[in-house]
Amino acid sequence: MTTARSWWRRGDDNLRAEAQAAKDAAAQAFYELDTAQRDLEISIETIAAVDDSPEARRALGSFRALGERIDQVSAAYIATVDAHDIDRDELDHTAASRARAELTRAKDELVNVKGELERFQSSLTPLLGKAETQLARLAPARERAKQSLLAASNALDAARAAGLKADDLAARLAALAPELTRLNEGASKHGVQQTVQRADEMRREAEAVRAEAERLPERAQEIDKRLVSLRTRVQALGTRAEGVTPVLSELRRGFSAACWQDLQQVPEQAAQAVRQAESALAEARAARDGQRWADATARLATVRALMDDVDGAVGAAGDRLRRLKEVRKDPKAEVEKTRFVIRDAQRLAMQGRTTPEPRHARPLDEAVARLDSALAGLEGRHPDYWAFLTETAAVRETANRVVANIREERAQGR
Structure with a gap:
């Protein structure tokens, strides 16, 4: 037969079990909140290490505020656990009920804050993704x-x-x-x-x-090859430069002063350039021996530039003599070459038209007049063949420029 005392004891045991269950649930909620907070701290540290944008700074401020809220509910939970010794034998009905209620309330607070934390964690996804990409x-x-x-x-x-x-x-x-x-x-x-x-x-x-x-190693070999090559070229051009003087003598004997006056300084200029090139070549060799590669390369570039100048000047004298001889022998060949270029431009200007555009016809008409005037200039006792060649070249350039303008205009549909 069940006594009243036994019935109350069973009731107390049930309340004790419910209080213990509330305590266990609160402990689980506390553990889950603590774990979530640690995960969030890792995310925040990741963002803070990478991102200093206003958005990231706002996120850090929100995290600090959330941390204070977590500390508050965690402290309340711990205080609640400390306030209720569920395992003591003299736990009565009232104490067990109060323990269950307060532990349940502490658990609910922990769960609510964990929800806030999870929502905040979710809002960090874009920032975290960007930070993790940079960390990677x-x-x-x-x-x-x-x-x-x-x-x-x-x-x-x-x-x-x-x-x-x-x-x-x-x-x-x-x-x-x-x-x-x-x-x-x-x-x-x-x-x-x-x-x-x-x-x-x-x-x-x-x-x-x-x-x-x-x-x-390859650069050293290249510089060595260039030293040999340029040494050979300097010597060859030095020999060629010596040949300018006879060319000038022939120009003086056969043509008016206007045809060769601008070339009188070529022999001395060429000789000076050769001397400068030899000096630069010696400096390049010294720089190479000292393994000053940049200096060696710069000196070799100087040698090459000087040789190009000599080559051009020496070649210009020989070319001048050849062209003057050709035009003296047959000036009409130069005239016909130039007339052909003018006529070709005139045909293009008339293509598909009854009259040419004035902007095209005018320079071509002037070109014809200039050519006739240049030819008439050869009738004197000492004709300036070089002025004649210079003028015919300029006339051809004028005609070619008109051709280029016509083609450009037609390509644009004008």
Whole structure:
């Protein structure tokens, strides 16, 4: 037979079990909130390490406010647990009911805050995705930079083993040492974006050093070949320059002063240019022996420019003599060549028209008159054949310019 005392004991046991269940549920909610908070902290740290935008700063402010709310409900939960010893034997009906109610309320608060946290976590998705994308670049960027530094160092060692000093490249590589130190200090100190940028800049500079170091043997060979080639050219052009004087003598004997006066300084100018080229060539050889590759290349460029000038001046004198002889022998050939160009332009100007456009006809008519005047200028005792050749060339240029204008206008539908 069940006594009243037994009935009350069973009731207390049920309330104790319900209070224990409420305590367990609250503990589970506390654990889940703590786990979610830790995950959120990782997300926030990821964003903070990468993003300094106003949106990111607002997110950090919201996280701090949410953290205060989490601390409040967590403290309330802990205080509630400490306030109720459910396992004590003398737990009565009233104490068990109060424990169940307060623990349930603490659990509900924890669950509500966890919901707020999850919603906030969801709102961070765009920022987090952007941050994770940038973080994903960090490790590969650092590794590429270090591999490039190693490759550059190896290339320098190989160049030195081949007898090439490469001091300038070594200095450039050594200048990267402070940057490597900062790179090793990591994104936590310098930020992800700066670290990735630093890694990329180091990689590019190291790759440039490596490429130049690998090319040093080939560059040395190229400079050696150019030294030999330009030495031969300087000697050949020196010989050719000596031949300008006889050409000028023939010009003076056979033609009026106007045909050769502008060439009188060519022999001295050519000789001076050859001397300058020989001096620059010696400087290039000294720079090559000292492995000053940039200096050697610059001096060789100077030699080439001087030789081009000599070549042009010497060639101009010989070409002047040849053309003057040709026009003196048969000036009509030059006239006919020029008339052909004018007539070709006139035919194009009349194509599809009964009268040409004045802007086309006028310069062509003037060209005909200029050609006749140039031919008449040869009738004197000492004709200026060079002025004649210069004028016929200018007439042909005028006709060609009219042709180009006509074709351009027709291409545009005008």
